[in-house]
Amino acid sequence: MRKGIKNWGPPLLLIAPTIIILGIFVYGLIAANIQVSTTNRHSLTPATEFVGIDNYIQLLTEDRFLHSLLNLAVFTVVFIAGTMIFGFIWAWMLDKGVNAEGIFRSVYLFPMAISFVASGVVWRWLLNSAEGDRASGLNRIFESMGLGALQNSWWNEPVWGMAAIAMPAIWQLSGYIMALFLAGFRGIPEELREAARMDGASEWKLYRYVVFPQLSPVALSALIIVSHMSLKVFDLIMSITKSIYQTEVPATYMWVTLTSNDYAKSATIATILLVLASVLIIPYLIYTNRSEKETR
């Protein structure tokens, strides 16, 4: 083993550009953002004083911000539940064996190829809340199928409106979750299933006690991926409703404060979003790190 600079120098040099760029553009900017959030920079004029956590206290006691958090919570719960349930069921059905599996796989995965903005524009029309004569989109379809009673105001509903916004997101991401689960199913060695069958396990018991437990790491990854996507949701909401009070989430609220030049407030919202995302992601990173060490 050689010691000293000859040993660690070249690898360090190779990753140096990445470290420097990440250091400046990610961690440096996070630090700058937190710094702005502790000042009174509420307009284009430069900050004049340090206000500590005042901005955070103000924001967390503000009805409007709490409303945006509630919206985000409704969206997140529906989005996660929807993608996990559909993704899992589709993967399970494909795993049970169907004809033309490839076609189904692509059909389920295709929506993911569309950007949130593009699908948002279409869903803006599908989720139009007009009913009766002026109905369009889904309401029009219901009306013409004689299912007029199913018409509803979609995202115009005060509390559960965000669940309607989650629909396009579920439509887009379920296929991805399906792919993750399908990979999980395929990763389970055939021998395990055969052994279970030899022991007389029924098909349901085989899944319940052999297959599903082995899927939990996949499920956890899927959960982390969709939940951090849901925290960041911005483009979908902007293209369906624009930034209005009713469908406001922290990310769109941040945009509104930024464009009205309230830099301190928008930095505060950004920091809170970062903390929310870290709460989810850091335990996950620790967990995967540990389990990787164990398997080594």
Added chain:
Amino acid sequence: MRKRLSLIAGIAAVGLVLTGCSSSGGDDEKASDKNQVEVFTWWASGSEKVGLDALTAEFAKQFPDIEFINAAVAGGAGSNAKAALASRLEADNPPDSFQAHAGAELSDYIAADQVQDLSSFYTDQGLDKAFPADLIERLTVDGKIYSVPSNIHRANVTWVNTEVLKKAGIDPEKAPADIDAWLVDLKKLKDSGVETPLALGTEWTQMQLFENVLIANLGAEGYSGLWDGTTKWDSDGVKKSVDQYSQLLGYANSDFAGLDWDAATQIVIDGNAGYNVMGDWAEAAFTQASQTYGTEYTTWATPGTEGIFDFLADSFTLPVGAPHETAAKDWLTTVSSAEGQKAFNLAKGSIPARTDADPADYPAYQQTAMKSFKEDTVVSSLAHGAAAPVAWSTDISSAVGKFGTDTNQDSLVTALVAAADKALG
């Protein structure tokens, strides 16, 4: 050998970082060319683009030596442009002139010392005489004027489908005297079978309707007092307006939150609603649907606001540190000149800020607007940035948007008071 290699790699890494800093050197070259003017707008499509093109053609005629550089940023009704502009101003790299809504929306730039006082330009060009005194008063902040309006729009206009009203036995030519009288007509219209007598759209159109109701109840002086603190936001006039606004919402289409203004206006054009309160850019929507002013549709000042002109305007500024200041002033000269205003406003469908323009050059609706602009009391529009600084108007917008979902009058008044307290300090 190995050492040399790592040395090269090290230099390469440092070089990569340094290139990030070196690209800002190119700007000096641009500044050395005096005969240029870089104008920043969000006029990148539609009638606005046509208007800007007409204005630059006029500029080329008046100042043939100066090259016009169009720095338009498209998208988001100006929000993309404003974000791009903020970062340029922050980096001390301002354009020679930028577009901004006239009035209070400029106050952030003024407070940050980013725009120059144009009062002497106004006297040099005689604009203090050419523009109506009311408008000058609205544009003046602490005795100084910071921008030159290129066009004027009116925000207190009610667009009326004459057919729908006639069917319900209402005379479309006669505007109701006040909001209460209007509510009676709305009820009549609804009883006659028009499901949604009043067409309404997304948050800012709700704010515009609310502002119309405020003007109707408070009058010009009382309404203007809202913005300097002389009228209280929990006064009876405001409370009455909130109550009337709430009743008006009851006559609106239920899907208003999701409609942009043109979709809302379309409801009136299609004859599914009788009224729509919208700025006078709606004129283009009616003419495009080949309807004729006076027969298929008509307009009046929103009930109760007769004799008041609720204005909004686009305007051009002179930023502090503009690289070509003389050329920028030449640009402002064209913008404010009678020819420049005519070229721009004919293309965009708005009216000139100058009172010496000849109405005969303009179409029917604009003629009525020009007449009122000359004679009426001018007040500033809230929904379009003339009345309040951006932060204040977004607070009001959110409160009004919330009211659209819960129609809780007390919480709207509380939110309006809180927003005013925050803004006026």
